[in-house]
Amino acid sequence: MTTTSMKDVARAAGVSVGTVSNVLNRPEAVAEETRSRVLAAIEELGYVRNDSARQLRAGRSRTVAVVVLDVANPFFTDVVRGAEPLIESAGGVVTVCDSGEDVRRERRHLEILEEQRVLGLLITPVDDSSASWIERLSGHDIPLVLVDRGAGRHPHCSVAVDDVHGGRLAAAHLVEAGHERIAFIGGPSSIPQVADRLAGCRQVCEETGTALEVFTTAGLNFAAGREAVEAMLGREDRPTALFCANDLVALGALQALTMHGVKVPHECAIVGYDDIDFAAAAAVPLSSVRQPRSQLGRTAAQLLFDEIAEGEGHTHRNVVFQPELIARASTALDLRALM
Amino acid sequence: MTTTSMKDVARAAGVSVGTVSNVLNRPEAVAEETRSRVLAAIEELGYVRNDSARQLRAGRSRTVAVVVLDVANPFFTDVVRGAEPLIESAGGVVTVCDSGEDVRRERRHLEILEEQRVLGLLITPVDDSSASWIERLSGHDIPLVLVDRGAGRHPHCSVAVDDVHGGRLAAAHLVEAGHERIAFIGGPSSIPQVADRLAGCRQVCEETGTALEVFTTAGLNFAAGREAVEAMLGREDRPTALFCANDLVALGALQALTMHGVKVPHECAIVGYDDIDFAAAAAVPLSSVRQPRSQLGRTAAQLLFDEIAEGEGHTHRNVVFQPELIARASTALDLRALM
DNA sequence: ATCCCCTCATGAAACGATTCAAAAATGTGG
């Protein structure tokens, strides 16, 4: 019941192992008659190539790892989906590693990936403390592309989205609809994305003389949105529109507003960020800023293969994409029409 | 710039490769002084073990693969999260493969996993046509556990949830609240889970003399819920409660009801299935049937390791879990209180 | 001094594929 190897196939087909290898890797170099005899033996014995041996000889695996902060986050699943086709059509194998925003988990994954001699990796580092490990991999000749984080801070290829512009889009959309008091909900501000989105929002508010109130939250989840809304509910000068740092926060806010009988968008408009599937499916479909997620993944994969192909003479590229605003029911009302 | 191997470390430390290997694998068998010299050399040279070579020698990799129908589905991410701790604490490495409900993708993954000589796998097969491949792996001595599908149809260990009971729970909850006309929304009925949930629901309706209307949909997504609701809206004898085959369908239904001004739960109650995070976060928090997802994963991993440990003399076990109903606002109203 | 036991270190033999120089088989033209 031991696994069958090329040697067994060779014996069964009455040829040498070299020939069996050729049948598998360069069939055109083997005579028709021999080839079919070998293939028959493979079929007969149920032979399956041993990838470890292949890799050992090749010195590299054909795996491209994608290290994400949270596999359950639709943003990352879309990035992965965007990267897959290119990688697979190049004969690669994709493996997804979830760091769960935990540096230790991330490190464990990187250790293993290095031992596996992966072909390359696409990574969204947990934080700056990941830098030394990233440099280590890079120093061991493992090419990598940074996804949506750390661009500029490290000498690597990267893909990212212009979050300042995204913040501007959201704010401009609300100002356009006639809102004069806007609240920004999100945090912690140590996350670059959050800071950038707020920065863009602030720019527009200052340019247009719109009042901006900032609710800094501990995380980007439902509870954050709920709590922020509850904190502002009873007030006289309540903002008439919310810009939430991501869709989860926005959905939490929507829930709190709904449960307190505040009508969206009539009494309070909401704009989210990320445009996850649940945004369009919310009770009141959410307006949201959409990032070109799968394009992000596709481009990251492309950069990786470019780097692999170009080898030493490679110069790093940093690609920045522009997000787009998707307007839906949660901002459908034009306040100026009421005046 | 070539990678450094044990040979290099051995030379640098002035010992044989066998000793280096011992330092890494059985440090207690190496003299203190030698060990620290070797470790210093490893550090100095930045040596990283080559996993391919290790695996080749060992004959097996330490990877456990989890093959799921959809990585973006919270059900599966929780199953994976449940399985991980056990696998990792046993020194294993988890890799997640997404079949995307596509038999061809599933097959490609299985081929690769077999070439990689994985330690074992947890799999939710796409459909019955996967059976022959599963048998093939199994025949090649790769132990596997079926997750939430195919139990009984194949001679393997499995974990599953009692969906008939889940259907009963949902229906009983609605009947209990006084509803006399219930609609089931979900499909296609070829999916065993859908059929079972409906069966349980039907049982209760028949036992209690409750009217049941079935809307069979093409898939389990937002659109299915929306369309089903729109199809029943204008009618006189509209059902007063909906049991949706999963939460996505339920959220779609909630959206359609909200947009047509039908109040939930006052004019129409909803029960979903799966209790994904978004259920609790919906504008009207959704009642839902919760499956013990991470326990499912944990148990699956446990069964796998049992099978590996027991070897030949192993007898397969099929574990079935009971779901539980989580009552929230979407069914908060007791109709009998109004009479 | 001899013998035995113990602790450590060694080096060669796997593991299974790929590669490549060289040998063998085949075909072609004279």
Next chain:
DNA sequence: CCACATTTTTGAATCGTTTCATGAGGGGAT
């Protein structure tokens, strides 16, 4: 039938570990 070109096949070396029988060195007991 031979010399030569071309197509196929061969077999050994190699990748980096782990394993294990063997040996070297050091005490302690006799």
